Amino acid sequence: MLLYLHIPFCHRICPYCSFYKHTPGSTPIGKFVGALGEEALQRKGNLPLSSNPTSIYLGGGTPSMLSSKHLSALFASLHNAFDITEATEITLEANPATFDLKKARHFKSLGVTRVSLGIQSFTSHVLETLGREHSPEQASDSVKLLREAGIPSINIDLMFSIPGQSLADWEATLHTAISLKPDHISAYNLTYEEDTAFFDSLKNGTYSENEDHDADHYHLAEKLLTSAGFDHYETSNYAQPGHHSRHNQGYWQGSDYLGLGPSAVSTIGNIRQKNIPDTAAYIKQVNAIGNAIHETEELTSAQRRIELIALGLRTTKGIPIDLLVPESLERARVLASENLLRIGDTRLHLTALGRPLVDPIAAELI
Numbered sequence: 001m002l003l004y005l006h007i008p009f010c011h012r013i014c015p016y017c018s019f020y021k022h023t024p025g026s027t028p029i030g031k032f033v034g035a036l037g038e039e040a041l042q043r044k045g046n047l048p049l050s051s052n053p054t055s056i057y058l059g060g061g062t063p064s065m066l067s068s069k070h071l072s073a074l075f076a077s078l079h080n081a082f083d084i085t086e087a088t089e090i091t092l093e094a095n096p097a098t099f100d101l102k103k104a105r106h107f108k109s110l111g112v113t114r115v116s117l118g119i120q121s122f123t124s125h126v127l128e129t130l131g132r133e134h135s136p137e138q139a140s141d142s143v144k145l146l147r148e149a150g151i152p153s154i155n156i157d158l159m160f161s162i163p164g165q166s167l168a169d170w171e172a173t174l175h176t177a178i179s180l181k182p183d184h185i186s187a188y189n190l191t192y193e194e195d196t197a198f199f200d201s202l203k204n205g206t207y208s209e210n211e212d213h214d215a216d217h218y219h220l221a222e223k224l225l226t227s228a229g230f231d232h233y234e235t236s237n238y239a240q241p242g243h244h245s246r247h248n249q250g251y252w253q254g255s256d257y258l259g260l261g262p263s264a265v266s267t268i269g270n271i272r273q274k275n276i277p278d279t280a281a282y283i284k285q286v287n288a289i290g291n292a293i294h295e296t297e298e299l300t301s302a303q304r305r306i307e308l309i310a311l312g313l314r315t316t317k318g319i320p321i322d323l324l325v326p327e328s329l330e331r332a333r334v335l336a337s338e339n340l341l342r343i344g345d346t347r348l349h350l351t352a353l354g355r356p357l358v359d360p361i362a363a364e365l366i
């Protein structure tokens with residue numbers, strides 16, 4: 001089982017972000033952390049005894065904003081609720097300029113094995129467009145601090161196809177990222193999510209999308225990162241040997257996951273549950289009944305199959321052929337004849353030609 005914890009606090013809100021997040025305002029952070037611990041204990045009590053996490057991911061939001069005291073309390077609650085000795089990967093999402101060397105050492109002492117840094121770009125004007133609060137220099141310094149603190153695995157999140165970002169800007173960002181020698185790089189194509197300021201700008205014509213532009217940025221990332229020794233193991237993810245994200249791989253392969261915190265989603269077997277996306281209501285509900293489940297859905301086998309195809313096709317491992325119904329297998333054979341995917345004895349996966357087209361190909365096969 002994968003364990004996810006959602007920490008919804010951010011210093012400021014980026015105009016492209018659709019995750020549930022907010023500035024801390026007057027939220028009692030100690031009570032929030034207490035509620036997370038209580039939810040962990042109660043939700044674990046409803047799972048089979050052997051359900052302990054094989055990986056843990058603290059996302060958000062900005063988990064690195066939590067004070068060392070609150071992080072210690074949170075990890076103490078996790079140890080209380082679960083046996084986490086089998087959690088071989090513990091990831092904490094962090095933003096540059098939200099921690100110093102002392103705090104990075106504290107992450108390590110808590111058992112964090114991997115820090116995922118939300119850097120997005122090393123170009124000042126692009127960071128400004130994204131509403132990020134750090135400078136390129138602070139981003140580079142953060143990577144160095146994590147190294148100095150002995151964090152075993154460091155990921156850098158980058159983004160491309162940002163308004164005003166040229167191909168030369170993207171190339172410079174990739175070169176800077178590579179020079180910092182991270183263990184993993186996630187390179188995401190910006191998406192315009194509903195209910196964000198960027199989406200409004202897209203709708204009113206201030207911003208526009210361009211598929212050719214997206215493809216040029218994607219191919220440049222693939223070329224530079226694979227030349228630097230990274231394995232391009234998922235559409236947006238690149239890892240040095242031994243640094244592939246175990247948590248994300250589990251998610252892409254359809255493992256069970258338990259999500260704690262406001263807005264967090266869990267899928268255990270065919271039951272999907274979503275927590276209330278409101279921090280104050282979350283604390284209140286957990287304190288009253290021990291969970292903050294807001295929606296429950298029973299997934300059909302067809303829904304599960306479609307999700308596994310859409311997620312699995314993004315990975316170099318691909319998907320088991322038996323996920324495809326006969327008509328989809330026929331379509332897959334046509335796509336294979338166009339060199340967009342390869343069909344093996346038991347699995348199929350996209351070729352280099354097909355990988356940038358993962359979404360339309362997945363739509364063909366589901």
Ligand code: SF4
Nearest residue numbers: 010013014017060061
């Ligand atoms: S820091 Fe991350 S989670 Fe917070 S608003 Fe920006 S992108 Fe969203």
